[in-house]
Amino acid sequence: MKPIKLPKEFLFGSATAATQIEGGDRHSNWYHWGLQGKIANNESPIVAADHYNRVEEDIGLMKEMNHEIYRMSIEWSRIEPQEGIWSEEGISHYQQEIRALLRAGIKPLITLHHFSHPQWFEEIGQWTNKDSVKYFLRFTKKVISSIGHEVSEYCTINEPNVFVNDTFMEGKYPPGKKDEIMSYFRASRNLIIAHLKTYEMIHKMREEMGYHDTLVGIAMHLAYFDVSGNKLLTRISKELMDYSFHKLFLNGMVEGHLTFPIGSGYPIGKGIYCDFLGINYYSRHLIHSSSNPAMLFGEVKVEEDLPDASVNDLGWEIYPKGLYKVVKKIYDLYKLPIYITENGIPDAKDTKRSKFIYDHILEIKRLIEDGVDIRRYYHWSLLDNLEWNDGYTPRFGLVEVNYETQERTIRGSGRFYGELCREKEITEEMIDKYLR
Numbered sequence: 019m020k021p022i023k024l025p026k027e028f029l030f031g032s033a034t035a036a037t038q039i040e041g042g043d044r045h046s047n048w049y050h051w052g053l054q055g056k057i058a059n060n061e062s063p064i065v066a067a068d069h070y071n072r073v074e075e076d077i078g079l080m081k082e083m084n085h086e087i088y089r090m091s092i093e094w095s096r097i098e099p100q101e102g103i104w105s106e107e108g109i110s111h112y113q114q115e116i117r118a119l120l121r122a123g124i125k126p127l128i129t130l131h132h133f134s135h136p137q138w139f140e141e142i143g144q145w146t147n148k149d150s151v152k153y154f155l156r157f158t159k160k161v162i163s164s165i166g167h168e169v170s171e172y173c174t175i176n177e178p179n180v181f182v183n184d185t186f187m188e189g190k191y192p193p194g195k196k197d198e199i200m201s202y203f204r205a206s207r208n209l210i211i212a213h214l215k216t217y218e219m220i221h222k223m224r225e226e227m228g229y230h231d232t233l234v235g236i237a238m239h240l241a242y243f244d245v246s247g248n249k250l251l252t253r254i255s256k257e258l259m260d261y262s263f264h265k266l267f268l269n270g271m272v273e274g275h276l277t278f279p280i281g282s283g284y285p286i287g288k289g290i291y292c293d294f295l296g297i298n299y300y301s302r303h304l305i306h307s308s309s310n311p312a313m314l315f316g317e318v319k320v321e322e323d324l325p326d327a328s329v330n331d332l333g334w335e336i337y338p339k340g341l342y343k344v345v346k347k348i349y350d351l352y353k354l355p356i357y358i359t360e361n362g363i364p365d366a367k368d369t370k371r372s373k374f375i376y377d378h379i380l381e382i383k384r385l386i387e388d389g390v391d392i393r394r395y396y397h398w399s400l401l402d403n404l405e406w407n408d409g410y411t412p413r414f415g416l417v418e419v420n421y422e423t424q425e426r427t428i429r430g431s432g433r434f435y436g437e438l439c440r441e442k443e444i445t446e447e448m449i450d451k452y453l454r
Contacts, residue, residue: 019376019453023382023443030439031124032080032085032416033360033396034069034094034130035176036152038403040452041066043340045099047140048133049405058409065410066403073115077122079417079426080400083436087125089173089237089359089396090115091132092165094139094157101138101153109164116168127359127396128169129237130216132156133191133406134177140192144181145205151212158216162223170224170231173296173359174216177239178209178271179263185359190407207280210270236271237296237359240264240348246304272352295352296359298398299344299378302337323331329365330374332405332412340379341383349390356391358382362398363413364405371416372452376444397435400427405426 031324037048039062052062068243069076080088096108119126131154135144139153147153158174175181182205189196217234224232243260245252272292274284310352328336345356363374376395385392402415416432419425428436434452438444 019449029087029394032400033398035087036091036093036398037134039067040070041068046134047097047192050137061409063404068424082123084439089127091129095136096436127171129173129176145208146201150208154212169299171233173237174213176237180204180239203280212270214286214291233293235292235294235296239298240344242302294355296357298360299341301334302340338381342381357394359396360398362414366413368429372434402449
């Protein structure tokens, strides 16, 4: 290992999502999903890390680890628990959290939809509903009118590709549909149009408030797809998977261009509808052609012969080089500023996370040297959290959470990352202290 030095203007911080850490919200579709026993070990987001009641404590932990930026989501179901009924308590809570971050010198990046939404929205078909965009814009308008004077940066939708896949193809997310390809494409179209219109709305509202520093983007999951073997059908499957999982959404959300099979043309006009590209990167995925007719785009299979050192606690391959490859490819295509909006590892024993961080920061250093305008790194996650349908067993946190007592403990990797955040480099001393 060698020292790594990044530009002083490069920003470091962490990311979370409301449902995964806050606890206590009984109006979310994920709370009702948990009631049905659909989360591992019959767990529920009602527990989480109690962040809703521990905001000041958790901001203190960010400050202790020298975070400059923080990506958080605002829970739609806390703002609009019943259709058309607004919660002043929910709005006030997020206003106070944002002000506490700003007082601590931490810049918030707000995500408006991070996999979860109100149960009433779920019951009307959520993103397959023809009026879903209208409902989301109404929610967005309420949020911006409440916090737009204090927050300049927004992610509209988190990982729309993962959301529709796990909701309508895999059945992991509510309402648990499987192989519903028409729902997949209908929801994809609505999510893309929601982003485009939300992008315009946020800029317009903040300009009317007198602000001209607004930045709006997406947080897109970019997997590095590779093929298992060299069969023609497998390579075709890889290209189809890349199209349906990546390009369909990037064409729509960045360029405003709907492409087959969700539409054609530019529903609100040609343009660029992202001020930055948020990239969530975790792993390489090996594509196999599938005999299942519903899996038109191939399928991802976990390789059984990977050594333990090369996988995380969920069995995902640790493949830092993939970060370079996906970022370089997308930057060369769009030339937009890049934020790494998520990158992390489930590692309960905390034996791999420091090296994971080192290896991915090394790839970021390579990207900068190769002319990529990459500006930020948000580590996933600040805290241990509910990993959606996998429950509380995966431990992603820089900070360990004891779910029985809610005691927080900064892990060794969190200390390492804190020094990186402060110094903007990984020194020989840090390598000796944390990585040998």
